[in-house]
Amino acid sequence: MLEIAEPRLNLITAISNSDQEEKIAALLHSQGCNIIYRALNIESLTTFLASNNLKVNLIYTQDFITLAKLKELSTSYVGLRLIQLEDNLNGQELLNQLTQISRPPLLHQLTRTNNLVAVLGTPGSPGISTIVNHLAVFKSAQIIAAEHHNLRPQSSAKVEIISASGLDKKLAALGSGLAIIDAGSSVALTKTISDRRMNALWLSNSLACAGNLIYVLSANDNGISYLAEFVSDFKKILNPQTIIFVLNQQRFDRKGQSIQSKFLEIVGNYPSFQIPQDHKSIRSQVDAARPNLFWRSTTFNKQIQKIGNQLTG
Numbered sequence: 001m002l003e004i005a006e007p008r009l010n011l012i013t014a015i016s017n018s019d020q021e022e023k024i025a026a027l028l029h030s031q032g033c034n035i036i037y038r039a040l041n042i043e044s045l046t047t048f049l050a051s052n053n054l055k056v057n058l059i060y061t062q063d064f065i066t067l068a069k070l071k072e073l074s075t076s077y078v079g080l081r082l083i084q085l086e087d088n089l090n091g092q093e094l095l096n097q098l099t100q101i102s103r104p105p106l107l108h109q110l111t112r113t114n115n116l117v118a119v120l121g122t123p124g125s126p127g128i129s130t131i132v133n134h135l136a137v138f139k140s141a142q143i144i145a146a147e148h149h150n151l152r153p154q155s156s157a158k159v160e161i162i163s164a165s166g167l168d169k170k171l172a173a174l175g176s177g178l179a180i181i182d183a184g185s186s187v188a189l190t191k192t193i194s195d196r197r198m199n200a201l202w203l204s205n206s207l208a209c210a211g212n213l214i215y216v217l218s219a220n221d222n223g224i225s226y227l228a229e230f231v232s233d234f235k236k237i238l239n240p241q242t243i244i245f246v247l248n249q250q251r252f253d254r255k256g257q258s259i260q261s262k263f264l265e266i267v268g269n270y271p272s273f274q275i276p277q278d279h280k281s282i283r284s285q286v287d288a289a290r291p292n293l294f295w296r297s298t299t300f301n302k303q304i305q306k307i308g309n310q311l312t313g
Contacts, residue, residue, distance in 0.1 A: 009098065012048070014039040014060035015085060024059065027091045033098070042069060055079035057098070062086075067236070074238045082238070084190075112241070114211035115176060117141075117311055120183040120203065121216030122226035127248040128216050129153055131275070131304070132182045135214075138308040141178035144170065146202050149184060164202040171209045178311070181206045187226050188233040212311055213243040217263075219250040219277075224262045231266055244310060245272040252276070271310060275303045 011033055015021035021038065028035055036056070039045035042065055049056070058073075058080060065073075073080060083097055119135070121128045129145075129152040136143045136157035143159040144167070145152055162170055183206045207213075215230065217223035227245070234240060245267045250256055260274065276299050 009034060010054050010056040011035045011098075012037045012039060012045070012056050012058045014042075014045055014058055014064045016061055016064045020061070020085075024085065024091075024094070027094070031095065039064075046073070049073065049077050049080070053079075055081075057081045057083060059083045059085055059094070071238055084236070112209055112211050113174070115178050116171065116174060116181065116210045117178070117212045117214060118181045118183040118203075118206040118210035119214040119216065120186055120206075121246075121248075122187065122218065122223050122230070123185045124218060124222055124226075126185075126216045126218040126223060127275075128184070129182050131214070131216055131246065131248065131307075132180050133157060134301075134304045135308050135311075136180050138304055139178050139180075139311065141180050143180055143182060145182040146184065148202070149182065152182060164205075167202060167205045168208075171205060174209070181210065183207075183210075187229050189230075190233050190236055207241070211241055213241045214246060214307065215243060216246045216248050219247050219256060219259045219263075219274075221259075223247075224259060224266070227263065228266050231270075243270060244307060245270055246307065247272070247274045249277040250274045273303050273307050276300055 011028060013021055013024060013035060015024060025035060025038065036054070037045075037048050039048065045058075045065075056077075056079065060070075060082065062084065070082065074082065083094070085094065117135070119128055119132045132143055132145075133153060133155035135141065136155060141157065143155060143157055145159055145161050146167075147161050147163050160170070183203050186203055189203075189207065215227075217227045234243070245263075247260065247263045250260065263274070264272065
C-alpha cells in the first residue's frame, strides 16, 4: 500500500468510459485510496462539488468535461486539483502523481511574482542561456542558474548558481528586483511539472513563481516540431503566465522564410520575436572592459531590447 492512502486526498473520478473507470477505481482501491465520489456526468459532478467544502482531487478524462467547464470549476472551487487521465498515462504514473500530491507542502510557499522571469525552451541548445545573459545585462537583473545544468556562457550580470532543492528557498526570499531564471528545456509543461526528477523540480519551482515566461526555439525543423507540441500542451494550463515566444538563430534565406512562416502560424496571437543568428552575441555581452561593444546597433540587440521592454520589474 502506498503513502497516497490518505483520506485528505479526497479523490473524485470523472471518466466517460465505464470500463476504464472501473479499472482506475480498482487500482486506487487496491492502494487504499479514498474515492469519495464517482461522477456520472458533468451535472452530477457540479452538484456534488457545490454541496461540499472539501479539498478534492478530480481525476478526469478529456471527453468527460470541456476546457471551458474545467476553467469554470477551477475558478469556483479553490480547493480543486485537476489530474487529466490521458490515453498514454499508465496506472503507475497516475499513482506517482498522487504520491507527489500527498507529500508535505514546501516549507517556503511560492507565489507568482511579475519580477521573476523564467526563460526555457526546446531541447537541442536553442540559445536559452545566451538570451538570459543579454536580457539580464539590458534589464540590470540578476541571473539564477542551476548547478546541475551544463556549463553556460559567462555573463557580466550577477549569476547565482544554486541547487534544484534550494531554488524554493531562494525564490521565497527574492526581493523586488528583477531576476531571470535559466530554466532549461521542456516540450510539455503539464508533464514536466509532475515529474520528480531534478530538472523537472527546477522547472516546476521556477514556474510556481515566474510571472513571465519566455520560450526559445532554434530556427530549424526540430525547433518548430517541439514548438507545436509545447503550444498545444500550454493551452491546457488553466491559469497560465504571460508568455513570449522567441525564434532564435533565424536566417533569411528561403529555408529561413519557411521556418518563420511556420513559427508565426503556430504561436498565433501570442507575443513573439525573431532573433537573427549572430555569432558575436556570446562574446560581446561578457566583455565588461568594452561595455559599448554590447550595445552596438544590430538587429540582434534591438530584438533583445524589445523583449526586455515587455518585462516588468
